[in-house]
Amino acid sequence: MAEYPFPDPVVETSGAVEIASDLVVVPNQDVDLVPNIGVIGGTHSVLVVDTGLGPRNAAQVLAFAAEYAKGRRLYLTTTHFHPEHAFGAQVFAGEATYLVNRAQADDLAQKGAGYLAMFTQLGEPVARELAGTQLPTPDVVFDDGYELDLGGRTVRLRPTGRAHSRGDQVVTVPDAGVLFTGDLAEAGQFAIFPWFPPHDTDVSGLRWIRVMERLAAEPHRVVVPGHGGIGDARLLAEVRDYLSELREQTWRRRDSAMSEETVVEEVRALMVERHPEWRMREWIERGVGCLCAEHEELAAHEARTEQDAEHAADA
Known part of the structure; x- marks a missing residue:
């Protein structure tokens, strides 16, 4: 097992901050494999956004959410299926209703076991948090979006289509102007491209750009990224x-x-030069690899289109 050179991926609920009325974020404190976690309240229900890595972290999040809810009904959603975001959902079974979009549910079922095995090999601190993980089965699966009534507040769960993953989902709180992006946006670091051919090639740089164009055009007051500091709409434009x-x-x-x-060598050097303060430089190479593959796909498509046009003309 590899050495893990980073702080232990442990959620610290004591650092929770209120960003709007009855809406708090447990920030990731710039710790790798710890997401920003949301707890959103209404008059009769509370929604938790993301679980942390594995059952031990999720137990801390559930305890925090239950205390925060003070008897209100609990719901859980996850922004996508990756382990630090969703691989603690089992802890919420029987305590909260777990809702996700269909593409994310498919990711959990089809790719969850592979990601659990891969992440367990990242180092002993990660393996320790993932010990006992059981892949969750959502209680509610939806296709085109879901409006969750928390009582005096409606939260919108919106699938974006394939981008960072097949099942990306954003969570918006319209009355507060708050957007949770999951790993579609990060603050202070390079975009995470889970490009692992041939095992996982679902990330799409081209579709991701289109998603960010749409999100950046919306009027969000507060943006909570998957990792890094809480920001505003400028963060969406920066990622785009x-x-x-x-x-x-x-x-x-x-x-x-x-x-x-x-290409990798030159583009990596250029991106580091332009963003010297950003963390996680290792993701530049995977981003370039993804975009090279999409370049080849587009070139092949254009060649086929040209051949079809020539055949049609000959006919």
Whole structure:
């Protein structure tokens, strides 16, 4: 098992901060594999957004949420299926109703076991938190979005379509102007591209850009990213612009028939130069790999389209 050179991935609920009336965030304190967790209240119910990594973290989150709820009904949703966001949901069984979009439910069922095995090998602190993890089965699965009435407050759960994962979902609290993005947006770090060919190639840089364009055009007052500090709508524009920049710089070099290895080297150096303060530089290479593959897919599609047009003309 690899050495784990980072702080233990433990959720600290004592650091919870209120960002709107009856709405708190347990911040990740810039600790790797700890997400920002939301607890959103209404008059009769409370919604928890994301669980933390594994059952021990989730037990802390559940205890915090139950105390916060003071007898109100509990709900749980997760922004996507990755382990630090959803692999504690088993703890909420019988205590909260677990709601997710269908693509995320499919990810949990089809890819959860592989991700559990992969993350367990990241190091002893991660394996310890994941010990005893059972992949959850959601109580409610929806297709086109879900409006959850908490009592005097409606929270919207909106699937975005394939981007960071197949089952990405954003959570909006319209009356407070708050958006939870999951890993569609991070603050102070490079975008996480879970590009692991041939095992997982569901991330799409092109679709991700389109999702961020839509989110950045909406009027959000507070943006809670998957990881990093809480921000505002400028964070959405920053992520959109970075992803667009990464695509432009990658495709410009692939158009010139540059090798992927050289593209990675040059684009990584450029991104670090332009964002020297950002963490998690290792994700640049995977982002370039994803966008190189999408460049090839587009070129192949254009070639087939051209051939079809030629055949049609000959006929």
